[in-house]
Amino acid sequence: MANPNSVLPLYEKNWYKHNYKRVLDSIILILLLMLLGYRLIFVNNYSLPWFVAFMCECWFTLGWIFTISTQWNPALVKTYPQRLLQSVSVEELPAVDIFVTTADDELEPPIITVNTVLSLLSLDYPSHKLSCYVSDDACSPLIFYALQQASNFAKHWVPFCKKYNVQTRAPFRYFIDDNDECMTNNEEFRQEWLQMKDMYENLIREIDVYPKSIPCLFEGEFAAFSNTTRTNHPAIIKVIWENKEMVEDGLPHLIYLSREKRPKQPHHFKAGAMNVLTRVSGLITNAPFMLNVDCDMFVNNPKIAQHAMCILLDSKGEKEVAFVQCPQQFYATLKDDPFGNQLVILYKYLGAGLAGLQGTFYCGTNCFHRRKVMYGLSSDDMENGLNKLSDEELKQISGASNELRKSIVHALKGKTNSPSDINVKKGIEEANQVACYGYEYGTAWGKQIGWMYGSIAEDVLTGLKMHEKGWRSEFCTPDLVAFTGCAPSDNITSMSQQKRWATGLLEVFFSKHCPIFGTIFAKLSFREFLAYMWIINWGFNPFAQVCYSCLIAYCIITNSYFLPKDQGIYIPITIVVIYNIYTLYEYLASDMTIRAWWNSQRMSIITPMNAGFCGFITMLLKLLGISNTVFDITKKDLLLYNNDKDDKNVGRHTFDESLIFLPGTTVLLMQLTAILIKLLGFQKQGLRGDYECGMVEMLCSFYLIICYWPFLRGLFETGKYGIPLSTICKGGTLTCLFIFLCRRTIST
Numbered sequence: 001m002a003n004p005n006s007v008l009p010l011y012e013k014n015w016y017k018h019n020y021k022r023v024l025d026s027i028i029l030i031l032l033l034m035l036l037g038y039r040l041i042f043v044n045n046y047s048l049p050w051f052v053a054f055m056c057e058c059w060f061t062l063g064w065i066f067t068i069s070t071q072w073n074p075a076l077v078k079t080y081p082q083r084l085l086q087s088v089s090v091e092e093l094p095a096v097d098i099f100v101t102t103a104d105d106e107l108e109p110p111i112i113t114v115n116t117v118l119s120l121l122s123l124d125y126p127s128h129k130l131s132c133y134v135s136d137d138a139c140s141p142l143i144f145y146a147l148q149q150a151s152n153f154a155k156h157w158v159p160f161c162k163k164y165n166v167q168t169r170a171p172f173r174y175f176i177d178d179n180d181e182c183m184t185n186n187e188e189f190r191q192e193w194l195q196m197k198d199m200y201e202n203l204i205r206e207i208d209v210y211p212k213s214i215p216c217l218f219e220g221e222f223a224a225f226s227n228t229t230r231t232n233h234p235a236i237i238k239v240i241w242e243n244k245e246m247v248e249d250g251l252p253h254l255i256y257l258s259r260e261k262r263p264k265q266p267h268h269f270k271a272g273a274m275n276v277l278t279r280v281s282g283l284i285t286n287a288p289f290m291l292n293v294d295c296d297m298f299v300n301n302p303k304i305a306q307h308a309m310c311i312l313l314d315s316k317g318e319k320e321v322a323f324v325q326c327p328q329q330f331y332a333t334l335k336d337d338p339f340g341n342q343l344v345i346l347y348k349y350l351g352a353g354l355a356g357l358q359g360t361f362y363c364g365t366n367c368f369h370r371r372k373v374m375y376g377l378s379s380d381d382m383e384n385g386l387n388k389l390s391d392e393e394l395k396q397i398s399g400a401s402n403e404l405r406k407s408i409v410h411a412l413k414g415k416t417n418s419p420s421d422i423n424v425k426k427g428i429e430e431a432n433q434v435a436c437y438g439y440e441y442g443t444a445w446g447k448q449i450g451w452m453y454g455s456i457a458e459d460v461l462t463g464l465k466m467h468e469k470g471w472r473s474e475f476c477t478p479d480l481v482a483f484t485g486c487a488p489s490d491n492i493t494s495m496s497q498q499k500r501w502a503t504g505l506l507e508v509f510f511s512k513h514c515p516i517f518g519t520i521f522a523k524l525s526f527r528e529f530l531a532y533m534w535i536i537n538w539g540f541n542p543f544a545q546v547c548y549s550c551l552i553a554y555c556i557i558t559n560s561y562f563l564p565k566d567q568g569i570y571i572p573i574t575i576v577v578i579y580n581i582y583t584l585y586e587y588l589a590s591d592m593t594i595r596a597w598w599n600s601q602r603m604s605i606i607t608p609m610n611a612g613f614c615g616f617i618t619m620l621l622k623l624l625g626i627s628n629t630v631f632d633i634t635k636k637d638l639l640l641y642n643n644d645k646d647d648k649n650v651g652r653h654t655f656d657e658s659l660i661f662l663p664g665t666t667v668l669l670m671q672l673t674a675i676l677i678k679l680l681g682f683q684k685q686g687l688r689g690d691y692e693c694g695m696v697e698m699l700c701s702f703y704l705i706i707c708y709w710p711f712l713r714g715l716f717e718t719g720k721y722g723i724p725l726s727t728i729c730k731g732g733t734l735t736c737l738f739i740f741l742c743r744r745t746i747s748t
């Protein structure tokens with residue numbers, strides 16, 4: 001679509017070298033290999049600790065290989081929106097269907113969704129090319145009502161933002177710094193600003209106060225919501241705003257959608273919602289590109305759609321790139337990242353590393369997809385002309401709706417609707433059919449086309465499938481951060497999110513799209529395969545970490561050792577020292593504090609051993625057919641200010657009854673008991689001399705206890721800062737069992 005005559009590319013990718021990083025990465029790898037070699041050659045006593053240590057260290061080394069490979073060739077993408085606007089006219093810019101998902105009006109307060117929607121409606125992109133679809137899995141009249149109110153507000157908000165070129169277009173963030181903006185000399189602006197602020201406050205009040213009375217009204221527009229529950233209701237689709245005149249500077253279409261749900265019918269969580277959005281939008285607007293965001297991810301860079309188009313419309317990108325992913329970044333984050341969930345370093349190094357390979361993973365939000373790729377087109381089909389599916393085959397794949405089939409053919413052929421072709425009313429009639437829960441029976445939705453089912457990390461799975469088809473993806477990181485959302489502000493939420501990721505990633509590994517097959521039989525490049533293994537290892541590594549920490553306690557209790565006793569001990573010590581200096585340097589070089597670094601170190605032990613390990617167990621249970629996996633929604637708060645400085649408890653660890661804290665509590669109790677046994681001299685006396693547990697094992701145990709400081713404190717606290725008694729009892733029982741088993745192994 002881009003002007004073929006334009007010589008200048010719309011985007012460029014530059015690979016750069018992190019020489020110091022490569023050197024350090026390699027040194028650590030060599031040391032790890034030396035440690036393994038040392039074990040095989042010099043400490044071959046083949047005892048239980050030797051064996052466990054060897055296996056775990058093999059796993060850690062493999063994990064390190066995944067990490068190194070992923071960050072070895074970092075690249076940076078630079079986009080040129082100016083060139084885009086020179087090469088295509090506004091009329092030629094492609095349409096984008098925007099999908100917002102929300103699923104719970106309590107965990108995801110409507111005001112958050114409303115702010116996200118407002119920021120999307122005011123994107124710097126021709127309005128008649130945008131349509132916003134909000135999927136509500138909660139079937140909540142409150143959300144519908146809030147969106148109605150928001151669209152009224154948007155009629156003033158969008159022109160205001162565009163007129164004054166406002167940067168932050170989510171009003172709740174914009175109005176935080178009241179005074180500065182107002183101080184300007186421009187009287188007209190001042191007046192309008194005050195008016196907008198007033199209107200926004202009204203909107204909050206409307207959403208907060210009035211809706212309490214809605215549920216008993218259920219009249220007019222709300223009649224559809226009567227007699228519905230979250231898990232039992234027909235499809236509800238409502239046009240909240242239609243850009244009837246299709247004017248460039250109007251308001252984009254805004255459509256509310258709650259897919260049909262029936263008790264006990266699988267709905268595939270977010271992936272299911274995304275597929276319904278794809279079908280419904282296919283019938284109404286059928287834009288060639290789809291932008292999807294979670295309800296808390298508002299636009300921070302209003303030009304982001306233009307940046308993404310630079311990549312997607314570039315003559316090279318057009319043939320190769322399936323999706324453009326913007327990083328997940330967060331606003332109003334807690335100081336020093338107490339729960340290690342802000343992912344800053346992760347995106348900086350591994351994100352750039354992935355950009356240098358076949359492309360970043362799809363992260364579920366902040367992503368622009370090509371519709372035809374979502375419909376299963378492979379990169380070969382692009383070169384060899386279109387895949388010629390018969391009508392019958394297409395029906396099998398896409399389901400019974402003829403209109404939908406037509407729209408899919410249309411999309412696959414790369415045809416686009418001109419604004420005058422779009423008939424929202426007509427589309428809606430048909431849309432009710434494709435939003436039913438039964439529509440997908442016997443079709444390829446979730447298997448060959450659309451968002452993939454079978455993993456609660458549907459994002460990684462869906463992106464992986466595209467990479468396996470030979471597509472690339474790009475990481476779009478304009479100077480001004482593209483989207484920002486809320487990182488969980490307490491560790492309970494953070495843990496449950498991480499647990500879901502661990503389980504979901506393991507599900508990806510055990511699915512038929514396993515990257516191993518992808519690289520052998522399909523078009524996943526080998527390095528990209530290693531990168532997928534790097535992230536999937538979030539699910540496996542916790543098991544090794546838990547084994548390793550049990551090993552430490554085991555050695556102390558049974559008076560044995562697992563680390564070399566002679567000069568060999570310098571190998572693990574050097575690894576630890578270099579690794580710590582290296583990670584600390586990365587933090588300082590990214591303008592982060594030592595405290596943030598320490599928090600990340602500590603959380604890199606706590607999170608995997610609790611959340612990750614539970615995820616691992618959940619996956620085991622699924623493989624054994626005992627239980628199935630569930631998508632637990634992350635709680636979102638409307639965080640207004642960066643960290644309340646007066647509140648000392650911000651960032652403190654809280655606990656609840658959930659089993660997620662059991663592994664950590666048990667590991668901590670084990671270390672404490674082991675040390676106590678050692679100090680009181682209760683160790684078994686049998687294994688003296690060469691086999692004796694040394695200082696290093698004790699130091700490892702102390703280190704773990706220091707990392708688990710929040711848990712140690714939690715043992716003695718009450719209320720939400722204390723570990724519940726039930727968890728302590730369970731942990732205590734497991735510890736006793738462990739000690740019993742330890743003693744058994746040496747007495748026999």
Ligand SMILES: O=c1ccn([C@@H]2O[C@H](COP(=O)(O)OP(=O)(O)O[C@H]3O[C@H](CO)[C@@H](O)[C@H](O)[C@H]3O)[C@@H](O)[C@H]2O)c(=O)[nH]1
Nearest residue numbers: 101102103137269270273294295364365456457497633634
């Ligand atoms: O049955 C469901 C469950 C969730 N969602 C929506 O999915 C989005 C993501 O859920 P959230 O609880 O915020 O999960 P996060 O852990 O923050 O999400 C990350 O990880 C998920 C995969 O585990 C991806 O789907 C997300 O896009 C990605 O941001 C939210 O908008 C939800 O409303 C639904 O629409 N239906």
Ligand SMILES: [Mn+2]
Nearest residue numbers: 294296485634
């Ligand atoms: Mn989220």
